[in-house]
Amino acid sequence: MRLNRRRFLGTAAASAALLSSPIALGQKRPRVVIIGGGAGGATAARYIAKDSDGAIEVILIEPSRTYYTCFFSNLAIGGFQPMSKLAHSYGTLASEYGVTVVHDWASAVDREKKVVRLAGGDAISYDRLVLSPGIDFVKGAIEGWDVTAQTKMPHAYKAGTQTQLLKAQVEAMPEGGTFAMVAPPNPYRCPPGPYERVSMVAHVLKQRNPTAKILILDPKEKFSKQGLFMEGWENHYTGMVDWLTDEFTGGVQRVDPNTMEIVLEDETIKADVCNVIPAMQAGSIAHQAGLTNEAGWCPIVPATLQSQMDENIHVLGDATQNGDMPKSGYSANSQAKAAAMAIRHALTGSRAFKPRFSNTCWSLISPDNGVKVGASYVATDEKIAKVDGFISQNNEDDALRKQTFEESLGWYAGMTADMFG
Ligand SMILES: Cc1cc2nc3c(=O)[nH]c(=O)nc-3n(C[C@H](O)[C@H](O)[C@H](O)COP(=O)(O)OP(=O)(O)OC[C@H]3O[C@@H](n4cnc5c(N)ncnc54)[C@H](O)[C@@H]3O)c2cc1C
Known part of the structure; x- marks a missing residue:
């Protein structure tokens, strides 16, 4: 062959x-x-x-x-x-x-x-x-959305042109406009990823468009590093971010990429930017x-x-x-x-030796304000099992948050060198 x-x-x-x-x-x-x-x-x-x-x-x-x-x-x-x-x-x-x-x-x-x-x-x-x-993405997970809609309602959950598109859309939002995220159900790639994204969008809007609003429409009742993100949004982006679960909205019924509408149980939201992250x-x-x-x-x-x-x-x-x-x-x-x-x-x-596994997920909330969650793991007969873990705490001082962000920069350099040589 x-x-x-x-x-x-x-x-x-x-x-x-x-x-x-x-x-x-x-x-x-x-x-x-x-x-x-x-x-x-x-x-x-x-x-x-x-x-x-x-x-x-x-x-x-x-x-x-x-x-x-x-x-x-x-x-x-x-x-x-x-x-x-x-x-x-x-x-x-x-x-x-x-x-x-x-x-x-x-x-x-x-x-x-x-x-x-x-x-x-x-x-x-x-x-x-x-x-x-x-x-x-799971086909049909969100009525009205498929990959042909990703140019209007980007997921930006595979990096590259999707990331650039979402960034450009956020920067071009009208004054006082609405950024809506349709967050994914568990399990999905990078549990803190949607919420770090909201922090980054809020950072951009705070500089360029401070009367804009961010809505997170979330099928989940809780999410990764929730206390840390909530604290960060309250402190740095006061009044900008609303996190709405299905219990409150009745869930996203469908989206319309042509009209930029998100239909909830009793209400239709018109968004200027809609970041749809479907089930995976x-x-x-x-x-x-x-x-x-x-x-x-x-x-x-x-x-x-x-x-x-x-x-x-x-x-x-x-x-x-x-x-x-x-x-x-x-x-x-x-x-x-x-x-x-x-x-x-x-x-x-x-x-061959018994493997040990590690993970840390870093997130940036605002400039020099990094947080992390991580653990080590071992292989048991049934699963890869968590053995211990750590997480950043609320109310940490600025120096520690800066150090955590710098750690993440070092991790990125090491990680990509480990992948690509
Ligand atoms: C917004 C965001 C932020 C994130 N932040 C972090 C973070 O801070 N830290 C962290 O650890 N992780 C983070 N992640 C998660 C991380 O990117 C993924 O978990 C990781 O890339 C998974 O690696 P993978 O090898 O499974 O898949 P990928 O890295 O996606 O690689 C899959 C590759 O397979 C290729 N492929 C697919 N199908 C085929 C095919 N049929 N034939 C040939 N090639 C194919 C694709 O082109 C792709 O290059 C983040 C993710 C997102 C979306």
């Missing part, structure tokens, strides 16, 4: 090798194919390639040449980071670590034959497959591959991240149903290292 070389980005040596020996079933080195070059997939690619010293061939399939991190994308909306700082490429993974990067969509996984089919028509065989496709599920390739459960997520074996449906496939990050770990970039990165160790053990006999 041949790969189309034009879709490769790799070292000169890798390209030369492909010229003389097209990738075929029955190759000598064991091969790991990774679908998705985000927090989980890029980390797994780097760790498997780096720690196996070339003993394992690593092929990463990712349609985009530039990965925009969702983490810190809210800060871009708030004007605290330029969009260019969120952009990362795959060049170092190819040139320094010998990862073959194929820019294409994986369109199907043939688990029987252990082959991934690409939208461009090629097919790649694997010994182990890693799936880290992130999330997709594992990325669609996981469904195609038959790796999802009734809830739409991929159950995994906690210690190795192997799919409970197929021991030759490891699932990482947001797509997993793992137990206690939240859907975050840090979680995906941490899980990727455990999976990389298990894969090297399975394919080369290298030593």
